[in-house]
Amino acid sequence: MVLGTTSSAGKSLLVTALCRIYARRGLKVAPFKAQNMSNNAAVCADGSEIGRAQYTQALACGIEPRAEMNPILLKPEADARSQVVVMGRPWGTLPARNYYEHKQELWKIITAALDSLRAKYDLVIAEGAGSPVEMNLKDGDLVNMAVAKYAQASVLLVGDIDRGGIFAQLLGTLWLLEPDERALVRGLLVNKFRGDLSLFADGIRILEERGGVPVLGVIPYLDTKRSFVHGIPEEDAVAIERQNYRPSSPEDVDIAVVRLPRISNFDDFDPLAAEPGVSLRYVDAPHELGRPDAVIIPGTKSTMADLAWLKAQKLDEAIRQLAGQGAAIVGICGGYQMLGKRIADPQHIEGTDDEVSGLDLLPVETTFSGEKSTYQTQARVCAGAGWLRELTGQIVSGYEIHMGDTQNSEQAAWLELATRGGKPASGRDGAISPDGRVWGCYLHGIFANQSLRRAWLASLGWHAPSDLVLQEDAFEQLADGVEAALDMSQLDAVLGLP
Numbered sequence: 001m002v003l004g005t006t007s008s009a010g011k012s013l014l015v016t017a018l019c020r021i022y023a024r025r026g027l028k029v030a031p032f033k034a035q036n037m038s039n040n041a042a043v044c045a046d047g048s049e050i051g052r053a054q055y056t057q058a059l060a061c062g063i064e065p066r067a068e069m070n071p072i073l074l075k076p077e078a079d080a081r082s083q084v085v086v087m088g089r090p091w092g093t094l095p096a097r098n099y100y101e102h103k104q105e106l107w108k109i110i111t112a113a114l115d116s117l118r119a120k121y122d123l124v125i126a127e128g129a130g131s132p133v134e135m136n137l138k139d140g141d142l143v144n145m146a147v148a149k150y151a152q153a154s155v156l157l158v159g160d161i162d163r164g165g166i167f168a169q170l171l172g173t174l175w176l177l178e179p180d181e182r183a184l185v186r187g188l189l190v191n192k193f194r195g196d197l198s199l200f201a202d203g204i205r206i207l208e209e210r211g212g213v214p215v216l217g218v219i220p221y222l223d224t225k226r227s228f229v230h231g232i233p234e235e236d237a238v239a240i241e242r243q244n245y246r247p248s249s250p251e252d253v254d255i256a257v258v259r260l261p262r263i264s265n266f267d268d269f270d271p272l273a274a275e276p277g278v279s280l281r282y283v284d285a286p287h288e289l290g291r292p293d294a295v296i297i298p299g300t301k302s303t304m305a306d307l308a309w310l311k312a313q314k315l316d317e318a319i320r321q322l323a324g325q326g327a328a329i330v331g332i333c334g335g336y337q338m339l340g341k342r343i344a345d346p347q348h349i350e351g352t353d354d355e356v357s358g359l360d361l362l363p364v365e366t367t368f369s370g371e372k373s374t375y376q377t378q379a380r381v382c383a384g385a386g387w388l389r390e391l392t393g394q395i396v397s398g399y400e401i402h403m404g405d406t407q408n409s410e411q412a413a414w415l416e417l418a419t420r421g422g423k424p425a426s427g428r429d430g431a432i433s434p435d436g437r438v439w440g441c442y443l444h445g446i447f448a449n450q451s452l453r454r455a456w457l458a459s460l461g462w463h464a465p466s467d468l469v470l471q472e473d474a475f476e477q478l479a480d481g482v483e484a485a486l487d488m489s490q491l492d493a494v495l496g497l498p
Contacts, residue, residue: 001153001184003128003144005169009160010191012053014219015127017482019060020475022123030069030121031057034110035129035143037074037082039264039301043399047374047421048088049073052267053127060475071113072106072142074099076262077302087113090372100140110142111150118151123495126153133176145181154186154494157213162192162221167206174211186494187216189486194221216494217486222478252279253462256292258319258335259284261309262301265401268332269296271447275454277462286318293460294328295319297335299401299444303366304350307338307358316359323361328460329438331362333402336430336440340364340406349403361438362431363412368404375400375420377443379429381452382416386436387459396452398443406442415441 002018004011015031023029031054042055042065050070058065067088074082077093084091084099086109094102117124132144148155159169170188177185188207193200197218204215257269259282273280283289297319300306310316323329331339339362344355349368358366376399381391395418413428430441436459447453454464492498 001126001128001148001151001155002189003132003148003155003157003185005131005157005159005173006163007130009158009163009169010219011127011158012057013222013478014156014158014189014191014482015125016053016057016060016475017478018125019057020479021483022125023061024476024479027122028063028120029061029123029125030063030117031061032068032114032117032124032126032147033070033129033143034114034126034147035072035074035106036070037076037129039075039262039299040267041073041075041085041265041401043374043376043401044088045376045422046088047376049085049374049401050088052265057125057127060479068113068116071110075264075301077305083301088374103140103142107142107146110147114147114151124151126151131173132181133173135176145177145184148184149181153184155184156187156189156216156491157185158189158191160192161190161218162194166190166203167210170207171211174213185213187491188213189216190218192221193218214487214490216490217482219482219485222481252277253294253457253460254290254292255280255294255296255460256283256289257281257296257298258310258315260298260300260306260334262306264299264301265333265444266298268298268444268447271450271453272457275457275462278457284313284315286314289315289318289322291325292322292327294330295322297329297331297338297440299333299335301334302350303334303337304343304345304353304356306334307343307356310338320359320361323438326437328456329361331440332446333400333442333444336362336364336442337366337404337406339438339440340366340431342366343404344368362408362433362440364406364408364431364440366404366406370403372403373400373442376422377420377425378418379415379443380418381414382428383411383414383432384436385414385432385434387455388414388432388436388439391452391455394451396443396446396449398445398448400442401444402442414439415443 002011002015019029019031033054036051038051040052041049042052043049044065048067051073054070055065071087073085076082080096083093128144159166207215272278337343338358340358341360342355342357342365344367378395378397381394384392408431412431414432415429417425417427419425432439
């Protein structure tokens with residue numbers, strides 16, 4: 001099990017690396033996270049919904065992602081309320097205060113999922129959340145030491161040296177653990193190290209002497225914007241809170257993504273940011289927009305609330321003005337809904353308003369209902385305006401996670417559903433303006449389709465390079481880099497491997 005001293009210590013990326021390291025040795029490996037709080041979700045082949053990090057870790061293992069790998073997913077809808085997804089399906093919406101009333105019921109589901117994985121795989125690599133020593137929350141723990149103790153897992157404790165205070169992080173966490181919990185910690189990992197490793201030799205000695213646990217590795221800082229790990233998605237929106245990349249040269253294509261308060265599935269845009277010559281940045285105020293080549297309104301867990309925020313910030317006016325000046329405007333899922341004429345909520349799924357007006361940039365209208373659509377989807381480009389013309393007839397893949405139904409005109413729709421959840425499907429999705437500059441659809445992952453991504457970027461003045469880093473290459477290079485920084489013989493011994 002990999003536990004962190006803080007949120008964003010790098011647990012998810014290290015678990016991804018360990019999954020690939022041991023999978024390529026020939027072991028059957030699976031990831032596990034009992035409870036994940038993130039709106040960055042993915043859809044498995046059977047339509048179940050899990051955290052994007054566990055989905056990616058499963059791919060690093062070379063296996064099909066399954067709901068057992070993340071039995072509980074909390075998708076925040078407000079500061080103190082989340083939708084609870086259990087074994088991949090919506091289970092309820094609860095305030096934080098009431099969630100832990102269901103601890104015993106949820107704990108049985110967690111342990112059953114973990115037992116199922118342990119029965120099928122040689123090695124399960126579990127991931128914690130936040131810190132395992134949040135003392136006011138330990139009684140309700142479902143994801144950190146509770147899981148480690150249940151499985152009697154060998155624990156690796158990860159600290160973030162780039163954040164500062166690495167000794168307080170690692171030693172303080174060790175000293176706050178109960179004796180039976182501390183006994184499970186078999187190694188320390190210092191993550192995100194910059195500079196000359198020889199200068200940290202005393203640091204390693206101090207950690208080992210005062211902690212009584214070996215340091216199994218010092219992992220170098222990996223720049224997720226420009227290094228090979230770009231293309232391996234981040235777990236949650238903490239990673240983009242301070243991202244505000246500017247074009248590195250006047251020739252770069254400048255894409256501004258609206259940083260909605262309840263942004264979801266922001267890894268949709270990783271394939272864009274991975275392209276050389278593309279600057280992708282996040283904005284949350286009109287003055288930050290500038291004059292980008294394109295603006296993207298991403299998915300959100302609460303469309304109507306984030307649309308109200310967009311209007312309160314006057315970003316709606318700024319986006320309409322940019323559209324009038326010829327900038328490309330794109331909406332994905334909730335962002336697609338916002339680009340329409342109106343959003344109706346007769347059952348008050350998202351709030352108290354019966355309906356709200358959209359940005360009126362696409363001829364679509366959305367009505368919310370209580371049924372959630374979660375599918376892996378394939379669709380055919382059936383009509384083209386502007387840059388889409390050359391793609392007519394091509395199949396694109398992605399996944400859907402949305403509430404509600406969007407009515408679009410036959411003239412504006414540009415996708416014809418082919419399969420949903422592996423079964424033949426019919427119907428239209430998406431809408432596009434006559435000049436092709438404004439468009440949207442429900443398909444998350446749409447930019448992972450290279451021909452579509454590059455055709456759209458070319459319409460913004462971008463020129464395709466010859467050297468792209470593929471995700472499989474990223475997994476391999478990540479595993480190589482982390483493996484070189486670890487004492488693998490000690491780690492193998494911890495795991496009881498020859």
